[in-house]
Amino acid sequence: MSETTVMLSEEVREALAAHRPVVALESTIIAHGLPRPRNLAVAEELESLVRAGGAVPATIAVLDGVPRVGLDKAQLERVASDPAVRKLGHRDLAPAVAAGASGATTVSATAFLAARAGIRVFATGGLGGVHRAWTETQDESADLRLLAGTRIAVVCAGVKSILDVPATLQRLETLGVGVLGYGTDRFPGFYLASSGEPVDWTVWTPEEVAAVIRAQDALGGPEAALIVANPVPEDEQLDPALHDRVLARGLAECRERGIGGQAVTPFLLEYLTRHTDGASLEANLAAVRGNVRLAARIATAWASAAR
Ligand code: PSU
Numbered sequence: 368m369s370e371t372t373v374m375l376s377e378e379v380r381e382a383l384a385a386h387r388p389v390v391a392l393e394s395t396i397i398a399h400g401l402p403r404p405r406n407l408a409v410a411e412e413l414e415s416l417v418r419a420g421g422a423v424p425a426t427i428a429v430l431d432g433v434p435r436v437g438l439d440k441a442q443l444e445r446v447a448s449d450p451a452v453r454k455l456g457h458r459d460l461a462p463a464v465a466a467g468a469s470g471a472t473t474v475s476a477t478a479f480l481a482a483r484a485g486i487r488v489f490a491t492g493g494l495g496g497v498h499r500a501w502t503e504t505q506d507e508s509a510d511l512r513l514l515a516g517t518r519i520a521v522v523c524a525g526v527k528s529i530l531d532v533p534a535t536l537q538r539l540e541t542l543g544v545g546v547l548g549y550g551t552d553r554f555p556g557f558y559l560a561s562s563g564e565p566v567d568w569t570v571w572t573p574e575e576v577a578a579v580i581r582a583q584d585a586l587g588g589p590e591a592a593l594i595v596a597n598p599v600p601e602d603e604q605l606d607p608a609l610h611d612r613v614l615a616r617g618l619a620e621c622r623e624r625g626i627g628g629q630a631v632t633p634f635l636l637e638y639l640t641r642h643t644d645g646a647s648l649e650a651n652l653a654a655v656r657g658n659v660r661l662a663a664r665i666a667t668a669w670a671s672a673a674r
């Protein structure tokens with residue numbers, strides 16, 4: 368892909384050229400994962416958190432057919448408020464570019480564009496994965512396959528708990544995507560600090576994560592992402608009983624209403640927010656903030672070791 372096909376903001380281009388730390392941020396969480404108008408304040412807050420951590424934020428989206436890495440204030444506002452902004456997975460990028468369309472990028476599209484731009488660290492809330500009804504629907508997020516072929520470290524609170532977590536972990540193993548528990552030996556549960564599933568590797572510091580990234584590069588071989596699974600603090604998690612109760616109803620309603628494809632995840636996130644009086648939203652935000660802060664520290668540790 369040529370430089371002109373993917374537009375880097377000047378700030379991001381300069382930071383990358385000088386080997387300064389950069390953190391990629393996705394935009395689907397902004398456009399389709401959070402209620403308006405709070406989503407814009409969150410988008411701005413996440414960028415500030417990256418800056419406070421000494422790194423340059425690179426929020427990624429497609430605007431009028433141009434994939435952009437690093438958005439200015441007006442572009443961020445558009446992603447947060449324009450109803451014509453679609454949800455773009457990796458496979459949607461080419462049609463969107465060709466049609467001159469605008470869209471927010473999911474983990475798959477963001478990881479792809481970030482890696483093309485030369486960004487090594489990416490922060491989000493929770494990854495997509497294998498959906499609970501996958502045996503009937505075959506619904507497995509494109510996030511997984513894309514991460515299997517992309518050398519990027521993704522800081523996340525695990526995968527969304529609306530998913531089949533054990534099945535998703537199994538797919539990640541099959542696909543060769545490494546998983547590190549950050550300060551935990553349990554895979555986080557997105558809204559919940561723990562999904563109850565074990566992880567094989569635990570790290571405690573950003574420097575340890577940077578060392579794993581360097582070892583990945585030194586070993587070479589097939590490109591694959593590294594998942595840094597960072598739990599939401601326990602005192603900020605959603606009440607587990609409330610989570611299970613509301614999610615069961617949300618999944619049933621999703622089925623009854625025949626919601627499928629790209630609409631499933633936004634529907635369930637919104638359903639949980641509405642039926643927990645906003646408590647799930649607060650847990651989601653706490654997780655994302657923690658991930659963004661940690662990503663800035665990892666990017667900084669990696670950049671200083673790489674120099
Ligand atoms: N994390 C959040 N909220 C979100 C997402 C992640 O806290 O809305 C988005 C990401 O963009 C992820 C997408 O790639 O949900 C998964 O969508 P799907 O299941 O349709 O692949």
Ligand code: MN
Pocket residue numbers: 506507508509628629631
């Ligand atoms: Mn899906």
